[in-house]
Amino acid sequence: MVKAIFFDIDGTLISFKTQTMPESTKNAIKQLHKTGMKLFIATGRHFSAIQSILNVEFDGYITLNGCYCLQGTENVIFKKSIHxxxxxxxxxxxxxxxxxxxxxxxxxxxxxxxxxxxxxxxxxxxxxxxxxxxxxxxxxxxxxxxxxxxxxxxxxxxxxxxxxxxxxxxxxxxxxxxxxKGIDKGVGIDKICEYYGFSASETMAFGDGGNDIAMLQHAGIGIAMGNANDVVKQAADYVTDSVDDDGILNALKHFEILP
The missing domain is CATH 3.30.1240.10 (Hypothetical Protein, Haloacid Dehalogenase-like Hydrolase; Chain: A; domain 2)
Known part of the structure; x- marks a missing residue:
């Protein structure tokens, strides 16, 4: 049973073409919240470069590719700087x-x-x-x-x-x-799981970039966007449509997370 879903931002939630989040993705996130699903961002971005582009609510944030993780918007649960x-x-x-x-x-x-x-x-x-x-x-x-x-x-x-x-x-x-070294979005998933008390096998993750590979391999279900390159797709359990073609919503329906 999937208890938490992790979303990359660029090329996953946000289109590189339009620089916006598709309406189908916004609506899917709202529906997921109603089911009680825990939803998290997993990005290479700094937290300050997230809020201005996301107009939907998330339960926590894996930022800087796993180096800085938050529960909510203020509670830092893990951080690791460069040597x-x-x-x-x-x-x-x-x-x-x-x-x-x-x-x-x-x-x-x-x-x-x-x-x-x-x-x-x-x-x-x-x-x-x-x-x-x-x-x-x-x-x-x-x-x-x-x-x-x-x-x-x-x-x-x-x-x-x-x-x-x-x-x-x-x-x-x-x-x-x-x-x-040793930090990636997969580590971030573990830090979130430790805090909330569920396992990585109970998670789903969406991504499209090279920095998403560890996360897709570590999550219970790793989903590559259709706009991802072949290396990312090969690391995933499932390949959905592109971010511009309702990829997130379609995958959620495929796995019967949403009707």
Whole structure:
């Protein structure tokens, strides 16, 4: 029996094409609440970049790819920051080898080293009109929970070799979320389950990006959106329609969660 459902945001709840949530998804979430189902967000976003785009209620939030988990909107039940040595190595790389735009995520704030066209695209996705600017050295002594860095796949091995205590994942091709090694959305599911007293086998999860793979594999039922790539689909138990074609509602009907 499914007791809780976890939803990624971008490409799952929110369409990349329209930047909005389909009406069928909004209505499905409202119907799920009436059944008593527990509903959670599981995203790479910071909590501050969630509320402005979601106009429906959720019971809790897995944010920053599992590094920061909340019951409700204020009760922090788990948090894990990036190792200090890795932060120092990352800053050294930006200062001395290759400078690229990066979103630096602290517990309660977002800021950047600089803004170019690619960073502006991310800011538009996050509905952030302006963000503070700081030079990389500013962050050397900061507690950081995530680095959203603009490097492509062909640079991943070189950059991550400098960060032995970290891992990375992508939910869009042009940037990667760097977080503490050993953390992912699947870990976030466990933290929520521990708090509420149910098991991962009693959960369902929806996702479309590379950062959703661990979650889809860990949930009792992992559902990939039709707009996901083949690697994500292969990790899922079921592939539904795209976010723009009522994928969430159709999967809920398929599994008889909703009539």
């Amino acid at each position: 200090r040595d890795d932060i120092s190595h990352f800053i050294d790389y930006l200062e001395n080898e290759w400078s690229f735009p990066c979103l630096f995520v602290e517990e309660h704030s977002l800021s950047v080293n600089y803004i170019d066209g690619e960073m502006k695209f991310l800011m538009d996705l996050l509905k952030e009109d302006t963000l503070p600017h700081h030079s990389p050295g500013y962050y050397r002594d900061k507690e950081l929970f995530q680095l959203t860095a603009f490097f492509k796949d062909d640079m991943s091995e070189e950059i991550m070799s400098r960060l032995p205590n970290s891992t990375y994942m992508r939910w869009y091709p042009t940037f990667a979320d760097i977080i503490c």
